[in-house]
Amino acid sequence: VLDGRGSLYRVTLQRVERDEAVGRVVGREDATGEPRVSLVLYAALIKGSRFEWIVQKGTELGVARFVPMVTERTVVRDLPLSSHRMARWERIAQEAAEQCGRARVPQIVEPLTFAAACQQAATADLGLIGWTEESQRSLASLFTDRPGDVALLIGPEGGFTPEEVALARAQGILPFSLGPRTLRAETAAVVAVAL
Numbered sequence: 001v002l003d004g005r006g007s008l009y010r011v012t013l014q015r016v017e018r019d020e021a022v023g024r025v026v027g028r029e030d031a032t033g034e035p036r037v038s039l040v041l042y043a044a045l046i047k048g049s050r051f052e053w054i055v056q057k058g059t060e061l062g063v064a065r066f067v068p069m070v071t072e073r074t075v076v077r078d079l080p081l082s083s084h085r086m087a088r089w090e091r092i093a094q095e096a097a098e099q100c101g102r103a104r105v106p107q108i109v110e111p112l113t114f115a116a117a118c119q120q121a122a123t124a125d126l127g128l129i130g131w132t133e134e135s136q137r138s139l140a141s142l143f144t145d146r147p148g149d150v151a152l153l154i155g156p157e158g159g160f161t162p163e164e165v166a167l168a169r170a171q172g173i174l175p176f177s178l179g180p181r182t183l184r185a186e187t188a189a190v191v192a193v194a195l
Contacts, residue, residue: 041065
């Protein structure tokens with residue numbers, strides 16, 4: 001049994017019923033499966049189930065916290081988010097964490113404006129923003145040493161505006177490229193997290 005806070009309990013099941021399982025804890029150990037780098041994914045809100053896909057795959061890949069953002073090109077602007085939508089994202093993260101044996105379930109917070117997200121991301125050891133106009137710096141080239149925590153900003157359909165990238169740069173957040181092809185927002189998020 002994973003407690004979502006970093007411990008794994010070995011349990012002998014004594015009774016399993018439709019709505020309840022009863023067991024006896026026979027051992028405890030620190031769970032494995034968490035990356036050494038704490039990664040916060042600041043992802044622009046995108047349409048439909050595509051953000052849910054980011055939560056699921058990001059959880060499987062080790063994201064510690066998800067911060068939805070509203071950017072200039074964000075299409076989804078129905079804020080604040082319904083408690084139903086937040087609960088659904090939390091359920092998706094929990095199920096993905098259980099499926100892949102993660103020690104912790106990532107936190108999902110209320111959406112921020114892009115400016116607020118940049119202020120928060122600037123406090124990380126390494127702040128990065130994916131930008132289709134960046135041609136010199138790959139994501140891999142920015143990891144010269146292992147930072148303790150990374151803030152990764154990924155834009156919506158259409159990407160970030162030059163003004164948004166300038167705002168991020170002014171706060172020490174570095175633009176990076178994922179290569180010559182323009183990826184969908186959800187694909188860019190998962191590829192960047194994996195890298």
